[in-house]
Amino acid sequence: MDLSGISLDRNSGTSLHAQLVLALRAAMAEGGLRAGSRLPASRNLARSLGVNRGTVQKAYSALVAAGEARAAVGQGTFVAGTDGSAAGILPPPQTAEDPDWERLARWSARPGVISLAGGMPDARLFPVAPFRESLNAVLAKEGSGLLQYGPSRGHGRFLEVLAARLKERGLDRQAEELLVVSGxxxxxxxxxxxxxxPGDAxxxxxxxxxxxxxxxxxxxxxxLPVPVDDHGMVVERLESILTRERPRLVYTIPNFxxxxxxxxxxxxxRRLLEICAAxxxxxxxxxxDGELAFDDVPPPPLAAGAGNGGVxxxxxxxxxxxxxxxxxxxxxxSQVIRALEAVKRVADLHTPPLLQAAMAHFMMTKACRDLVTTVRASYASRRDALLQSLEKEMPAGVTWSEPRGGLSLMVDLPAQISTADLLARAVEEGVVFAPGNLFAVRHSADHRLRLTYGGIREEEIREGMVRLGRAVRAELSGADQRRMTDKAISPPPLV
Ligand SMILES: Cc1ncc(COP(=O)(O)O)c(C=O)c1O
Known part of the structure; x- marks a missing residue:
């Protein structure tokens, strides 16, 4: 079988193993790799592609997980048959991130561990009884209609409530410009x-x-990555990318x-909207996270400054x-909404009407207004606790962002610390964070980490930072030690 045409691009934003999955899939579709044929041994393919063997193994595992290949112990990996025996019934290919997130979740669940790794809100704040009242109220009013199939666009009342809510934030949209989605x-x-x-930028x-x-x-x-600084996306870098690469989309998270x-x-x-429109x-x-503002008024959406199109x-x-x-x-x-609605219809028909109706009801209650106030105040205090603890526990050379809303901040470590090593030590100390590489386009953020503060109490945040501070100091002194040893064994300079 001829796979010599496969070439992988180290500078592409797509990981090598994901590129290899796509190339192997293309070879299967074009007949270069026939059902039942054995894929090359991972060592050989890795050598011919100039990548490490793990990359090939990861690609093969993804194809196996997707049912597009099968692994036979001791014999190798084979292209799956077209008899439907495996294809189509197994889960989709794993992404590069999944094993890392699974590991973090496992560590976070260990007894006594304090986790600042996940971005979840705090379920202890959820008011169950008032929401149950909303469920009961809409069921009593609308009855079995809420248990029937519903419109793909969304439940009428929920769309109305959403339109009013968006209008409050400066986004004036008609019903045909809105679509309810499942998250x-x-x-x-x-x-x-x-x-x-595939292949679009x-x-x-x-x-x-x-x-x-x-x-x-x-x-x-x-x-195509564009860096983020204290003022958000560095839009000045965007213009040349737009003209050179003609991307299909610009994805941004402007608020928190x-x-x-x-x-x-x-x-x-303003500049982002101008150059994208041009x-x-x-x-x-x-x-x-836009509504999770700690100051009085959440910042307006970017879309509010864009007229009706473009965003x-x-x-x-x-x-x-x-x-x-x-x-x-x-x-x-509205044209974009129609296209999205058509895809939603084939994906899942619609989002459950009962939940939309109950949420529409709940959003108009005092319990909801109180919840919003409590949530914002709680997360603001947790953010404060985290910032104060970082100040107290982190050695010189460590810096961090200071969010005015949302659930996370980013810490920058001195260059001699690798977050991979730090994470191993932090887990031993009983604290977990998300390494920066999980959020980086090119997996090159090994001196950064993300901390989230939504799901845990202030005292846990403080104790978590005591533990992380210990781990950072230990890593720093380990790095110093290594440097001194390197110096001691390096040859004298030639003069
Ligand atoms: C930036 C961002 N976008 C989207 C999501 C997905 O949220 P959901 O699907 O629950 O609305 C998350 C969840 O963490 C997020 O942080």
Whole structure:
């Protein structure tokens, strides 16, 4: 079998193993790799591609997980048959991130461990009884209609409540410009399916939300990173990328960016909208944390400054209210909404009407207003506790961002510390964080880490930072030790 045509691009934003999966799939589709044939031994293919063996093994595992190949112990990996024996019934290929997130989840679940790794809100704040009243009220009023199939666009009352809520934030949209989705993650997935084909370029902030990276990589997109500083995406870098690469989308999180927590400055927002409009490139605004503001008024969405077109806006009830209901929304030009709706219909027909109706009811209650106040105040105190503890516990040379909302911040470590090593030590100390590489386009953020403060109490945050401070100091002194040893054994300078 001839795989000599495969070439992998180290500078592409897509990981090598994901590129290899796509190339092998293409070879299967084009007949270069026939059903039942044995894939080359991973060592041989790795050598001929000039990559390490783990990359090939990861690609093979992804194909096996997807049912596109099967592994026979001691015999190798084979292209799956077309008899349907394996193909189609197994889960989709894993992304590069999944094993890392699974490991973090396992460590986070160990007794006594303090986890600042996950971005979840605090379920202890969820008011169950008032939400049950909303469920009962809508069931009593609308009855079995809420248990029937519903419209793909969304439940009428929920759409009305959403439109009013968006209007309060400066986004005036008609019903035909809105779509209810099952979480903003589904909104992003629909956008990706409508706009991206394998090989298309997509601009993303670097770092960015790992779920967006996983999605775009899975779609075979070429990721074009633009750095983020204290004022959000460095838009000055974007113009030449737009003209040179003609990307299909620009994905941004302007408010309380995940993972850094920074908010894009007004001048950058204006410039971003200007240059994307001039180049005809749609902006996807992910505003999932936008309402989780610690100051009085949440910042306006980027879309509010964009007239009716140009920005595809994603919102969610997951951060301020309840993520388990999977209620999100998209606001965009009506043509875009129609295209997204068509894809949603084939994906899952619609989001449950009962939950939309109950949420619409709940959003109008005093219990909801009280919850919003409590949630904002609680997370603001936790953010304060984290900032104070970082100040107290971290040695010189460690810096961090200071979010005005959202659930996370980013820590920058001195260059001699690797977060991979630090994480191993931190787990021994009983604290877990998310390494920066999980949010980086090119996996080159080994001196950064993300801390989230939404799900844990202030005293846990303080104790967590005592533990992390110990781990950082131990890593720093280990690095100093290594440097001194290197010096001691290095040859004298030639003079
Ligand atoms: C930036 C960002 N976008 C989207 C999501 C997905 O949220 P959901 O699908 O629950 O709305 C998350 C969740 O953590 C997120 O942080």
């Amino acid at each position: 903003s993650q589904q909104g992003l997935d629909l956008v990706a399916r409508v706009f991206i084909s 997509v601009v993303v902030e670097d770092p960015t939300y790992s779920g967006a990276l996983a999605l775009f990589r899975m779609m075979g997109a070429r990721l 960016h995940n993972p850094t927590g920074v908010t894009m400055s007004p001048s950058r927002r 180049n005809g490139v749609p902006v996807v605004e992910d505003d999932s 595809i806006y994603l919102g969610t009830s997951s951060k301020l209210l309840f993520p388990g209901l999977r209620l999100g929304w998209v606001a965009a030009d």
